[in-house]
Amino acid sequence: MTVHRRPQLPGVRRLARALAVTAAATTALGVTVAGSAHALPGAPAEPIAKNDVKAQIDQLYDEAEQASEKYNAAQEYQKRLQGETSTLQSQVAAGQESLNRLRQDLGALAGAQYRSGGMDPGVRLMLDSDPDAYLAGARALDQAAQRQNDALRQVLDRQRRLDQRRAEVGAKLAELEEVRRTLAQSKSEIHQRLVKAQRLLNGLGTVERARMVAEDAREAEQRATRGTDRLDLGDQPPSSDRAAAALAAAISKIGSPYVYGSTGPRTFDCSGLMYWSWRQAGVTLPRTSQAQASAGQRISLGEARPGDLVIFYKDMHHVGMYAGGGVVVHAPYPGAKVRYESVNAMPVAGVVRV
Structure with a gap:
């Protein structure tokens, strides 16, 4: 069995983080902790028991991490939706270009039909020097027109679907932005709690804070090493x-x-x-x-x-x-x-x- 020398562990889960978590978390997230002389609204006037401070810090950490993971998920979701939106926009552009080509082809076909449509088809058949060629051409023209109409319907239907999908993605992005704003607000509220917790820690006094951190660190190391030094x-x-x-x-x-x-x-x-x-x-x-x-x-x-x-x-x-x-x-x-x-x-x- 491989045995590794136990590295010195900072406090594991329950409040060896007491001072570091509040100061570092607020600093990393853009919140400055005010000095103890500046009271926060609602700050307690009486000292808070050490166990209460521990419980409060643990709760603040859990809430902050939950918010962080939700925020990370929201960012990933936004990236995915932005990618889908970009793809759909490209598809819509390609569909529009195809539709424009079909319209040009259909316009040319309509012009040809107009130019040849001034005479009754039966009369044209009797007067045509090559009736068989005329019939073949007419059939080909009808078939081409049908294909164009079918293609046009397909492109129009696809464009409608893409437009609908793009609208759905836009709505999702708007919803996601609202979620991100809510999460940002939640983080701000948590930061304020961290500041309040720091004030509570300051109220315990330097000696008591040091004793609390040292006790938690010892307990954490004993749990991780099962009471040994390895x-x-x-x-x-x-x-x-x-x-x-x-x-x-x-x-x-x-x-x-x-x-x-x-x-x-x-x-x-x-x-x-x-x-x-x-x-x-x-x-x-x-x-x-x-x-x-x-x-x-x-x-x-x-x-x-x-x-x-x-x-x-x-x-x-x-x-x-x-x-x-x-x-x-x-x-x-x-x-x-x-x-x-x-x-x-x-x-x-x-x-x-x-």
Whole structure:
């Protein structure tokens, strides 16, 4: 069994993030934390218990990550719709060009029919020096006209369908823009909560904050190492060569900062790390954790092998990569860095083998 020296882990899931998550998250997302002398509306006048601060920070982090994954999904959806719109516009242009050519052909045909239509067809047949040739030409003319009419109907029908589809895509894009505005507003509200949480932390005092962070870090490391000073990833092989390459890529980014919406190569969010790592193995995953949950074969946690994706929480808003020995590598939350983590530190929603 391969035994790795346990690297020093920052606090895992429950509030070793206390100071870093609030300051770093607000900075990364464009929010400046005011000094403690400037009170926020609704700021509590009384000190808040340490456990309450922990619970509030955890909730703020979960809400922020949920919003981030939804925002990532909205961006991906917008890209897809923009691609569909571009394709439809090209199809409409080609259909219009074909329609214009048909109109020109039909115009020429109508002119020929007009020029020859001043005489009764029976009279023309009697007077024509070659009746058989006249009949053959007339039949060919009728057939050509029918083909043109059929083609015209087809192009018109296709253009109607394309116009309808383009209108549908336009409506979806408008809806998507509204969703993005809503998500941006939600993020802004979360940032304000992070600022408030920072004030609550400041109210605990320097000594108490340091003690709280140190306690959480010790507890997190004990969970990840099962109470030892070593990180044991076991000797189970990855499920494939590609999984091995993806895992190696993810491990190579341990220590990289978490940043909302980032897919590397220097910063990552949770699904962005999975996306980047599997790209290094030649596989393009979906962008979000929810979509990555459907990117391969669903297996049980007991069947997990290195390189498999581990999806966390009921709404699947977080994802990590199984590294072996009950440990995942993941980008945890704002203010933290890519690191190893116990798979039991968060509720597992599913495991996916790509």
